[in-house]
Amino acid sequence: MNLTKDEVAHVAELAKLQLTDTELEEFAGQLGQILTYAQQVQSVDTSAVPPTPQVLPLTNVLATDEARGSLSNEQAVVNAPDSDDGYFRVVAVFDDSGA
């Protein structure tokens, strides 16, 4: 199977990945090839088989209810490309056109 360039562009948008035209074309072929290989799983009868999302026999692991230290505000923003007064600064998410 092959993916179309449009399908690849759609997936790239879901993943918020900017791809060049060359990458879009390359990935259409390569992803198609890998997916064809992965399609082997679809021929297996799994009607009565539960999924395994993780392997440990653990459920509802809770932490003890006690106060613990954490990163300081200063440490938390130390790697931020842009911060102000202990906050992360981002580009505006909403425009201010009042629409």
Added chain:
Amino acid sequence: MTGRNETEQLTTLGVVDCRDGLAGGRFSSVDLTQAFLQRIDKVDGRIHAFLRTTPAQALEAAAEADRARAEGDLRPLLGIPLAIKDVLMTTGIETTAGSRILEGFVPPYCATAVEKLNSAGAIILGKTNTDEFAMGSSTENSAYGPTLNPWNLDRVPGGSSGGSAAAVAAHEAPAALGTDTGGSVRQPAAFCGIVGLKPSYGRVSRYGLIAYGSSLDQVGPITRSVADAALLLEVIAGADARDSTTMPVEAPAFSSALTGDIAGLRVGIPQEYFVAGIQPEVEKAVRSAIEQFASLGAEIVPISLPNAELALPVYYLVVTAEASANLARYDGIRFGLSADGETVFDHFRQTRGAGFGPEVKRRIMLGTYALSAGYYDAYYLKAQQVRTMIRQDFDRAFSQVDVILSPTSPTTAFRIGEKVDDPLAMILTDIFTTSANLAGLCGISVPCGFDGDDLPIGLQLLGPPFGEEKILAAAYAYEQSTEWRLRRPKL
């Protein structure tokens, strides 16, 4: 201890040797640390195992360790220098996961596994090269250039922990930490002629390990001997309140399992793992290792893993799905590379487009596709169901046998560049290793021979979840009854 030969001699020592030598006062931690730093200076220009070293910090820590020892400090790794794969967070030491998107990132906290090494007295020599975000089987996907195999500089060291494996094989460190999501500790250990241990899922905390496939990732030791792997696992294993996927079980004294006696041990040979496509010299070496196990008194039992062939496709669907979710955090806002997009979505797209390399993009794309509306049931859910069947195969097998023996990789180290343009061919090198991660098993690779080009061959032993003592006992008995460990790369 100052002579040049004596200094060089120190770099032949493993972790247990270093511990005993330091305890016996035969050399100091400063001597030892200086010896490894000099060795790195001498050979790393040729193999590029390290992304960065921390000589000043290491020597300072070594001097401190020597003072502590003089005052009676008996911690198990006191003053022993080690190398750490660059996907493990190290407070104050740049950590990039081999990616441009994390260039310059200095973590404000430390991975639990590294913290445990530090608490046991170990010293960090530096951070080792890795495929970007541990995605790869050759270390060629590092954004900072490939690592070369110390046995042959035209060959890859394996991956993704290729920097750690090459560093240990080249005597730049007595041992290192790696991480294994689909074989990334075991396969490079095999390619570099050393020992690599992937603990059972839940044995070692993943806190501070930069996440790739969260249901598969484990931290494991890369060493030149089985005894060293057992000792390091003793230190890093155990439940961690900061990782809810660690099992609340006591870590046994793994070193005590190394008796050399494996009489009566049941060793399973999966027929599905000896099929066309294995390099003949690899098959021959593994077959003679089976005879060696028999001569040590082990019982050789043919077994079947009917769904073995499906492990790799299942792995690639599961791991890329998990990766696409885990790597959503690289948004250029809280840390890492940041583009100058005009809108917030442009900012995300541009940051990620510029910061991730081709293999990381490919895997994010594959995972996003497998999780997207209309494909979830056919790919991701289906893969999780077949994952259950693969686990059931191993449950059945481990009711008949104690350990399962196979090659670690179908071939020895391939040439640099040989598979970079063929992602599927690269994936196929993981054919014997991924099932252990899918089923949560433990596994170890030990040297079992060399091919006609003098490249090392690795033998894999798999054990049931939390059965590390069995695979360590088997690997140790085999290692001690052969002389493969005595060969060293001429570098």
